Amino acid sequence: MLRILYSRYWPWLAKLSPLVILLLYLAAVLLVAQRLTLSNPYIRYALASVVIQSSTLFLVTVGLLANKWIGARLDIRRQRRADRIAEQMVGFALGHRSEEELPWSAQRYPAEFLKVLESSLTSLKGSTRERVLGLLVKTGLDQRLRARVMGSDPGRAIRAISLLRELNQPTSMRAVEAALHHPVETVRASACFALAAHGSEIQQEKVFALLPALPFWQRIVLFQQIQTDSPALEKYLTLAFRSPERTLVLAALEFVLSSQRIQTAGEVTKLAAAKDLEVRIKFFKALPLLATAEDPTSLVATGLADSDWRVRAMAARACGSLHLSELTSTLAARLLTSTQPAETGHIARALASLGGESLLRLHSFTEPYDDVTRAVTAEVLERALVLPGGSR
């Protein structure tokens, strides 16, 4: 079943399956109708289809109920075994029990053992976690997991990868690296996530090279896995920001935005004036998180003078976050010329967060100006004054 589901012929099979079922249904109706002795053919065929429908439903329902009943009983047994293993594991983790019982359980009921181990890892920390993880090696299950990584069952492969990444040993990570060539995309994605989190510098570089080509959802997950202090990351970001390739730059900016931590970036001046609009927008959005030797005031000033309001809005946001009070006059001037409420809002929030003189300037806009400026400014001021922590 799984092989069919993951095969490249699946979309065709999925489209054909209703037709096949319809043909089977019609064939069954014809077959039954031939056996009925009614003289009226209309009634004969209609009755035949009622018979087929009812008998199919009866068989499916009986099968389903039997399956549920048997499944429920098997689940109870599995749960009992898992509870026993969990009890042994807790005893072992707390040092109350020796590890002798566990290898036997692992060999006899590997599925339940791995399930318990996996769930215990979400709650255990420190040396206890390490002790429990060590059971994978002691019971020899790590070898089995390494073999599963390239197996044809993607569910088992992903599960194996998620445990091997926790084990974090060179041999296990080599097995995970092999999964970068797995035929199923979701397994390859899992391997990428694991290597980004626990791989060696070379393995991480391999993952970074794949980054721009990965689908957006995989990038979202991957960014969360990357170790922010990794030397490979710093090298990657510096190279990406220098690169003329749009996808590379965008992926690097997305990473910075996702990490929400200050990242060292080399030369970024050209990004402020990049031809690509999306690059400029994301650059100014990420600017407060970029540690660069360049003067942020001139970078933000470039952004505030941009022809697109979305870039100006993000530059204003960066100005507020970086507390560049020398740009107060520029911001104030922009507030009056802005025609987009979203841009006005960002500028007003930036002025509010600069405080002091800027806040007074902002206050002056609540009265004599046009409706939008006044309304947006009033909202920002209200948030700054009423809500704890200012704007939300």
Place this chain on the structure above:
Amino acid sequence: MRTALLAAANWYEGWVIFYLFAISTIYLLLSVTGLVDLLRRRFLHYDPLVERTTESSSLMPPVSILAPAHNEASSVCHSVRAMLGLKYPEFEVIVINDGSKDETLALLIQEFHLYKSARYFDDTISTCPIRSIYESIDPIPLVVIDKENGGKSDALNAGLNLARYPLVCGVDADSLLEEEALLRAVRPFIYDPDRVLAVGGIVRVANGCQVTGSRVTGVNLPKAWIARFQVVEYLRAFLGGRVAFSAYNCLVVISGAFGLFSKSALLAVGGYRTDTVGEDMELVIRLHRWAHGQGRDYRIVFEPNPVCWTEVPESLATLRRQRNRWQRGTIEALWAHRKMLFRPRYGMLGMAAFPYFVLFEMFGPLVELTGYVLTLAGICFGFLRYEAALLFLLASISFGVLLSVGSVVLEELTLRRYPKVQDLLLLVVSSILESLGFRQLLTVWRAAAFLDVLRGRTGWGVMERKGFG
């Protein structure tokens, strides 16, 4: 003359029987398509990290949740708390108090410490006047709009004007969303960010379920048979039909109780229409039409995993009003877009899905009802062949049972939300019993909606809720 009339009656009876077989065959095909798609989803494995990390990633598109509330004092606080507790990195909840006459607004102000806010908004879509906007003094992303009564669509449009995020999620204020519902519903938007315009989630029956702290913590079947029948109905509507239509990009309904939309697409089509009670269906059809008109490569998707729990009526009077409204909505939406019928430019939607909805969803109750009336009259006055009458009853019942048991089979093979063997057994029994009276009753109510549309009846009617407490 009499002979001609009798022949016509017999011919019509035969046609109705053929109609019932045609519809059951179509449902069989839809169910198989749905099953194939659901099985793929069940066996397609994703790293558990995907859910854990997307929950906290700042790259996830922020969502504005719009919850119109009209006289929802019994459940609004529960629902809002459930919405605020959703697992999602960035979202805002906008409750629109649509001129409630009960304590809805007062309860919200008291419960969530609201103050009158100066929040700015664009009047992009015109709505009934907004009296005030409230925000919470607490660090929770809650906005409450207090406006004059203008109906659900008008309330949603007011919310749309205030929404600040690129995705908007329409939710009924009397429903409970599961914690991960939003994360799961957003998935199609992040898997296919350039094409997806809207995503619909599944709505399930909350009656009988255990609700703790504004969350459904235990899934049980309702105690009342009328609610059990509706469990089967909901399964049939969502798993039997929508999964299959979504697979062919022909989904024409996203339930108003839980649907996620691209805000820019919603604004491009002018928001919700206020002159219909089927605003959810009408909007989705309009989105299809707009996207086709723009020549866009787009997707409107149904996701069976994000669950929204809703309380269904347990009194016949309330149920009758609800079903009448739903049918009127279907008729109005399909009539408004009748030009799409059999138009090749709309592809599968115009050539297959739309005709299906017109023939079987819009006219279905009328055809079935006339079949019942004719059969009864035929038996009473002896002008109908007894085989034909018997066959009609057999076809009608087996069609109903096929549909309902089929959806229970789909549920059990794929999503398995009802864990107990007894629940499955009860669902199967409900599926059979539902076809022996309940479905016929609904057919009468739905057929009556035709008369109401012809009479020009509008409005929602009163919906009584017990609340989740």
